[in-house]
Amino acid sequence: MAVRFELLTTDPTGARAGVLHTRRGSFPTPIFMPVATHAAFRHLGMEEVRETGARILLANTYHLMLRPGAEVFRKFGGIHPFMQWDGAVLTDSGGFQIFSLPEDRLITEKGAHFRSFYDNSRQLLSPESSIAMQQAINAEIMMVLDVCIDSRTDEAGTREAMERTHRWALRSLKAKEKVDTGQALFAIVQGGVHPKLRDESAAFLTPHPFDGFAIGGLAVGETKEERETMTARVTASLPTDKPRYLMGVGTPMDLVEAVMRGVDMFDCIIPTKMAQQGYAYTFQGLVRITRMIYRLDDSPLDSACDCYVCKRYTRGYLQHLMRGKHHLGSRMLSIHNVRHFQLLMGRLREAILQGRYAQVYQELKAAIAPPKDLRGEVSPDAVTLKDVG
Secondary structure (H helix, E strand, O other), X not given: OOOEEEEEEEOOOOOEEEEEXXXXXXXXXXXXXXXXXXXXXXXXXXXXXXXXXXXXXXEEHHHHHHOOOHHHHHHHOXXXXXXXXXXXXEEEOOHHHHHHOOOXXXXXXXXXXXXXXXXXXXXXXXXXXXXXXXXXXOOOEEEOOOOOOOOOOOHHHHHHHHHHHHHHHHHHHHHHHHOOOOOEEEEEEOOOOOHHHHHHHHHHHOOOOOOEEEEOOOOOOOOHHHHHHHHHHHHHHOOOOOOEEEOOOOOHHHHHHHHHOXXXXXXEOHHHHHHHOOEEEXXXXXXXXXXXXXOOOOOOOOOOOOOXXXXXXXXXXXXXXXXXXXXXXXXXHHHHHHHHHHHHHHHHHHHHHOOOHHHHHHHHHHHHOOOHHHOOOOOHHHOOOOOOO
């Protein structure tokens, strides 16, 4: 198999600790994948990302198809030598980006027809072309092309999108099996916030030889309670010997909640996106570093963090950088936030291995939720988290 999931233990809460074995190494789960949308991060070099402890990244098929294009990846031998990353890569299929496009797009059984925002050229993203592009990128894990819709869509509309997602998943699988590239392929369980549809989707997909299963169609309009309920419902329907991936989620507390519901893998642009807006995640809560209260603060961002920034720089200096809109500030906060998410995953994994997840869950919930530093200001939930990272 292209990837193999080894389940080490399941905590009484349902949280799982395991190892994801890939052709580019074995990674402890639960795991968080920072998002390198365009085979790059806005402010970070690959060396800096590696120093945070990240070992698997997510890249965006839709954007990489438009620029630089499949020809470039074939020339360079895939995304790893192209961006100088020696860890693993997961590529999403482009489904969410199609959902996010302006009105000039058409979804048919064949695929998604749209115009490139670079040169206005007509494009078709189909299950087959998505797989071909992901094979050119040469990611360790590919995703099937799915139909992503607003989670508040009614049951009839959700069913239509879900059933097309199923047909596209089988076409993606067939396209993948035509050429043995050694890459894995994950299917995506859809069904919005409708429990019956979620059950149907998992039941349809799980008999097929996918290497893992993702939970899609969340973090697109539903409430926190709906997201957690649907996550728990889907994981209960998935095989225990395959990795489970919750797409596009989320804040540290979102991850803590989802791990307790049996999820193994995550991605989100939150660590870098929030850094660009002056927010730092710490084990004492969310810090909005631009606030004047930090102007004379000579303490590190987080005394519990071992990142380069926390070892060397003060909150006062970071406040100065961010208030002055210096790119260095965004870079430093990004380094810290990406490291924080890696440390959080490590803390959760240790709790699972020790059978103490319920206790650690309560400790983290008391410390980091709700975000203490916002004082009624804009919540991270209101930020557009899935735009280009």
